[in-house]
Amino acid sequence: MAQHGGPQQRIFSPLRTALHRFAFILLILSAFGLMLLGKADTVLIERIRAASADLVSPVMNIVSRPAASINEITDKIYNLANLYEENERLRRENQQLLAWQQAARNLSYENERLRDLASYTSPPALNLVTSRVIADMGGAYAHNVMISAGSRDGVSKGQAVLSDEGLVGRVAEAGYQASRVLLITDINSRVPVVIESSRDRAFLSGDNTNRPLLTFLTADASVAPGDRVLTSGDGGAFPSGIPIGIVSSVSENAVRVSPMFRRHQLEYLRVANYGLHGILSETRIRQSRPADNANSTGLSPEIPVGVGIVPVEPAGNAQ
């Protein structure tokens, strides 16, 4: 085009550069505008995110399958190499587990008897949706995964996401056929937890490393490496007692927890609907009132009655 630059060219060329510059400035401004809009965290952005996850999920669903099979092959090679040690370890673990099984049987029998005696109403039935991890999003800046289940399968925002080992995260946005899961290691994640042995309460705050921090731990709390960390059920976001991780290091200014899952090995996840809507649903908080006693909410008494705990179907005198 440049070789036949007539008088037309001479007029339009500066105009065009001016237009380009204007467009560039406009784009920069709209980028900052988007940042402000995202910061306002409107429902709109959430819907758009969910919709975009829905859009790419069919592709990711197919493409992630070969990736998974490659992973399987590397896993198999690794397993073959470590067959002997693995076998020894499993044998030892099996012995321990048999002892635990006996203990669990005794306890569940005893528990049943005691429940009969106390005429205890059991908590609402747990509704599990199993789905496949189809995308691992973020990397350095965010710890999210995409799963192949959405509102179509009964998944909704705020539900707990579990792996075989324990809590992985919660549903951040639920699209129609895919959802985004915010892992507990993400910097935006806060989970109320309790130390299993000492019953000290704290928050598990992600900081985008593989070892989230225990925050708001009281000064006299006794925490040691190796302690198990469970959800406390405070705030009603998750039920109490889901295993999360093990305290990995305790120093003067930080207690770090090693989660039960390893992010690169997440393959199948279960989304659990406990019928709790908790701190994530503001309209429900406004509707909810503290119940007179724990049993009337129809929830297990381990979950403290108070702010934001709402059963799906209020039982008894909850109205």
Place this chain on the structure above:
Amino acid sequence: MKPGVWQRLDLVARGLLPAFSVFVLLLVNLLPISVPLLSTASPALALMAVFYWSVNRPDLLTAVAAFLLGLIQDLLMGLPLGVSSLVLLLVQTGSASQGRFFHNKPFSVMWWGFALVAIPALLVQWLLSSALIGALLPIKATMISYVLTALLFPIVAWVLARAQNGLLRYV
């Protein structure tokens, strides 16, 4: 000679190849890969492709396209909105204006150029993400991500060069 409808459609499709390749690389970035290192810090594949196309074919990957691709990246990866848009836009504009410098030079010059451009790009991304989230993100992950991005650039550039030679020679 006036080109027919199919010929024009073909031209349009080929012209969209750069933007489409960035989108495909975005999806590749999303693949769950069971390598421990890659789950905490992934290479910025979209950044590589945006740099490559703005140096070689700035006419086909415009500023608007870079902006929109950044928006898609933010939406899909759950990052603060607008950050990737800004970063990719700046990389596109900067590299397109300096594109001539890399023409008729050995590939290693372009590699060095990219390694230099990626530093401010990832730093801006890290700073703005930290500011918008309201807490300092661990810089270590960003550094690992930078090293991976710089090291893997030749592979991505080779693939894109093949695509460019095969499909865009007469566009």
